[in-house]
């Protein structure tokens with residue numbers, strides 16, 4: 001409970017600070033309009049009472065006219081202030097939304113590693129944080145609303161108190177159970193959102209699958225529509241069952257509270273009319289009392305509801321606070337070591353790694369030196385850990401044991417951003433951004449993305465410049481049909497869809513555009529290219545990587561044979577290392593895989609039998625790879 005209170009207090013502080021830093025002036029103006037709105041009903045009630053008493057008593061015409069003018073003036077204020085407050089409330093809401101959106105996504109980008117995005121609990125929290133973020137303006141304006149209701153209630157309670165202290169007590173007591181019940185309900189509502197979070201996230205996943213192009217082909221070919229819709233509906237029904245239970249609880253609690261409020265109001269009215277009959281109250285008092293009881297009931301109801309809504313919003317906002325204040329997922333040094341340009345090389349020293357304590361070891365003591373200026377190729381079977389090793393080199397994770405040293409400096413001691421500034425590359429699962437061609441390449445070096453000449457030079461290296469330049473709007477053509485650009489509003493057909501290989505070349509251009517870096521990582525950069533394009537791209541890459549430290553991962557062993565060093569990863573360790581010729585001479589895993597692939601390329605004429613292993617090896621050298629090695 002204490003922890004709960006501390007968290008709630010932290011959310012209150014954060015919401016207040018966010019509101020103040022985003023919209024201080026509108027908040028002050030808003031406070032004044034609400035103060036006006038809070039006091040006008042009390043003023044109207046008193047003026048009405050005085051007018052009625054004046055009419056039934058012996059007030060002079062000028063007194064009555066004065067009261068009537070006061071009533072009219074208050075009416076004007078009461079009519080205009082709500083509009084001003086709505087306008088100011090929206091202003092505050094927009095300013096707060098801009099601040100919280102910026103902070104939330106700055107926080108998610110600040111995680112140096114990938115782990116949070118693989119943690120379902122974090123993903124649930126992030127979803128609720130986005131929900132909570134959208135409630136931040138509600139918290140601030142609701143807080144003002146609470147003060148306004150409180151002022152109105154105090155004004156009317158004071159008025160009822162003048163007429164009947166006993167009645168005041170009854171009216172106030174009726175509000176206490178309402179407050180307790182509403183607070184309980186709000187907590188239950190927040191807990192429910194957390195409980196049904198996973199179901200709602202899966203629901204979102206299925207609905208995205210069913211409505212986006214990425215899955216549309218398989219869904220149609222495998223006739224998965226019904227299956228996925230069934231799963232979507234099952235998740236929806238789980239979430240709805242929880243919400244239904246909650247609604248029932250709310251219905252019974254709120255029904256009982258409404259009954260209580262009606263009984264108190266009705267009882268009060270009966271008493272006031274009886275008192276007027278006996279002369280204890282005047283007709284004006286009865287009018288005042290009627291208005292005051294309804295206003296106090298309504299005000300308390302608003303107050304109680306407001307407190308409950310704010311409590312609920314604050315709890316959701318707590319998820320936002322938790323995300324923006326989350327510690328980095330990797331230890332970031334407080335006094336980071338400088339990371340000078342690479343001069344000697346990168347050493348993996350007895351590196352062990354597993355994704356978590358529940359996962360198996362992927363790397364089991366890798367020792368590897370990537371010399372400065374050398375082209376190193378990493379090969380191995382599916383799941384051997386090649387991409388994992390790349391992720392460690394970029395410090396998306398830290399090794400579980402051992403260390404990675406950049407010219408002797410442990411990657412853990414340098415700022416992750418400084419490290420990544422020195423690296424370029426293409427990941428196996430590279431991105432295809434729904435941007436223009438220019439931006440798809442340009443984001444490789446965001447600061448230089450206006451330099452079309454450099455962008456085109458990078459695309460030329462990846463052999464895709466001609467294609468991109470020939471698009472309907474050249475490099476400004478959107479590589480998507482999801483959006484239209486401003487210029488293309490009238491003609492959305494100008495957005496284009498690239499083929500897999502064309503996307504791969506575009507991703508490669510992006511990596512080339514990020515030039516002048518110390519390490520180039522190429523994880524399966526040509527897996528989607530046709531043989532001609534592959535040969536062409538590798539010839540360009542060979543040119544490009546001369547004197548550049550690079551790490552190339554490829555299952556097409558013909559593309560790695562001319563690397564300075566070929567490393568075979570197997571069973572979590574480096575099983576073989578050497579040049580192509582050395583590894584072929586060793587006749588180990590690399591040689592076996594190479595021959596296996598080469599045999600697949602060997603053209604068997606009708607009547608020929610498959611070549612024997614030594615023959616195949618000879619053919620590999622003389623025939624099969626000639627196109628790529630000369631290409």
Ligand SMILES: Nc1ncnc2c1ncn2[C@@H]1O[C@H](COP(=O)(O)OP(=O)(O)OP(=O)(O)O)[C@@H](O)[C@H]1O
Nearest residue numbers: 118355359362380381382383384385386387388389
């Ligand atoms: N984020 C992750 N969480 C848990 N396990 C993972 C994660 N990423 C990869 N793995 C596991 O780590 C192992 C190595 O995967 P990795 O992608 O590094 O292999 P690879 O050698 O690049 O394979 P491929 O040749 O198929 O691309 C696999 O068993 C995979 O299931």
